[in-house]
Amino acid sequence: MSPEYLLRSLLMLILALFSANASNWLYLAKLSSSGSISEEEACERLRGLAQRQVQICKRNLEVMEAVRGGARLAIHECQHQFRNRRWNCSTLETQHILGRVVTQGTREAAFVYAISSASVAFEVTRACSSGDLQKCGCDRNVHGPGPDGFQWSGCSDNIAYGVAFSASFVDVRERGKGSSSSRALMNLHNNEAGRKAILNNMRVECKCHGVSGSCEVKTCWKAMPQFRKVGNILKEKFDGATEVEQRKVGTSRVLMPRNPQFKPHTDEDLVYLDPSPDFCDRDARSGVLGTAGRLCNRTSKAIDGCELMCCGRGFRTEQVEVVDRCSCRFHWCCYVRCKQCRRTAETHACR
Ligand SMILES: *[C@@H]1O[C@H](CO)[C@@H](O)[C@H](O)[C@H]1NC(C)=O
Numbered sequence: 001m002s003p004e005y006l007l008r009s010l011l012m013l014i015l016a017l018f019s020a021n022a023s024n025w026l027y028l029a030k031l032s033s034s035g036s037i038s039e040e041e042a043c044e045r046l047r048g049l050a051q052r053q054v055q056i057c058k059r060n061l062e063v064m065e066a067v068r069g070g071a072r073l074a075i076h077e078c079q080h081q082f083r084n085r086r087w088n089c090s091t092l093e094t095q096h097i098l099g100r101v102v103t104q105g106t107r108e109a110a111f112v113y114a115i116s117s118a119s120v121a122f123e124v125t126r127a128c129s130s131g132d133l134q135k136c137g138c139d140r141n142v143h144g145p146g147p148d149g150f151q152w153s154g155c156s157d158n159i160a161y162g163v164a165f166s167a168s169f170v171d172v173r174e175r176g177k178g179s180s181s182s183r184a185l186m187n188l189h190n191n192e193a194g195r196k197a198i199l200n201n202m203r204v205e206c207k208c209h210g211v212s213g214s215c216e217v218k219t220c221w222k223a224m225p226q227f228r229k230v231g232n233i234l235k236e237k238f239d240g241a242t243e244v245e246q247r248k249v250g251t252s253r254v255l256m257p258r259n260p261q262f263k264p265h266t267d268e269d270l271v272y273l274d275p276s277p278d279f280c281d282r283d284a285r286s287g288v289l290g291t292a293g294r295l296c297n298r299t300s301k302a303i304d305g306c307e308l309m310c311c312g313r314g315f316r317t318e319q320v321e322v323v324d325r326c327s328c329r330f331h332w333c334c335y336v337r338c339k340q341c342r343r344t345a346e347t348h349a350c351r
């Protein structure tokens with residue numbers, strides 16, 4: 001073996017160890033849309049995937065576009081749900097795409113794991129229903145007469161496929177070595193809670209058939225909830241998340257509420273191990289941006305209010321000019337014409 005070869009192998013090993021630690025598949029959200037994942041080599045080049053996720057990628061090339069869509073959806077929904085909070089789910093340009101906060105056992109990490117495993121299940125299921133994939137389609141098990149005299153028919157969302165794919169792709173990072181660590185147990189629990197938020201909120205959609213809208217024959221199918229609803233549910237779970245610690249029960253290790261007086265969490269609840277920082281000040285090492293410059297509401301007493309958002313540092317008020325549509329008039333027929341009105345408004349931003 002040449003020394004050059006040895007050196008190269010060593011370098012590769014160090015790189016592999018480093019990236020396994022730092023990687024986060026949510027980084028796929030940053031992949032430019034021109035970089036399609038259409039051949040196996042592309043899987044190796046994707047930043048953020050763990051080694052076993054690369055293997056799954058190679059075996060499921062056609063699903064990877066949905067996984068990438070899932071990464072985008074997760075971040076988009078996270079930013080919506082947290083837009084009025086000190087930690088607002090903003091992304092960084094590093095492979096720690098959401099900062100180190102989500103690599104610790106915090107409540108925020110619990111939410112990110114749950115929303116992202118849900119979003120992969122959601123996007124893969126949607127791809128199945130749209131007929132884009134060879135490996136899956138609509139759920140054909142839902143057919144025949146339904147309970148209220150309707151017929152199951154049409155394309156029912158194949159949530160079982162999406163959930164199973166999410167469980168294998170997202171959970172694989174926690175399986176194997178160290179899979180009984182508290183963090184692995186926490187992540188697996190929250191991943192599952194995310195998928196439950198879809199599974200337990202499936203809707204039935206129906207359509208009537210018959211002469212001029214009469215409902216002689218009704219056909220129905222099962223559909224996933226809107227993803228916004230999934231986000232709302234998980235945000236509520238975030239607010240009520242349970243602080244847990246690992247205990248040994250018999251031979252297995254489980255997470256139990258740290259405070260024994262709290263009622264045990266269910267598999268739909270979010271759990272966390274570590275307290276969160278206050279997110280007030282910039283901390284580049286952890287990827288915390290701090291709240292300086294954040295807009296706040298002067299009259300609100302909640303977390304979006306200037307008092308809490310600015311952590312007592314105070315705020316600056318600026319006059320801004322806002323252009324509204326006003327004195328709108330309906331003209332026969334059929335358009336609306338408005339004037340533009342200018343007014344000044346105040347915005348408040350944290351010091
Ligand atoms: C989140 O807050 C940071 C400052 O703390 C700000 O720069 C960023 O624009 C915000 N991101 C979103 C998505 O609101």
Ligand SMILES: *[C@@H]1O[C@H](CO)[C@@H](O)[C@H](O)[C@H]1NC(C)=O
Pocket residue numbers: 297298299300301
């Ligand atoms: C600010 O907070 C108050 C009280 O919670 C609320 O009524 C108002 O709509 C908020 N203003 C804005 C601009 O969000």
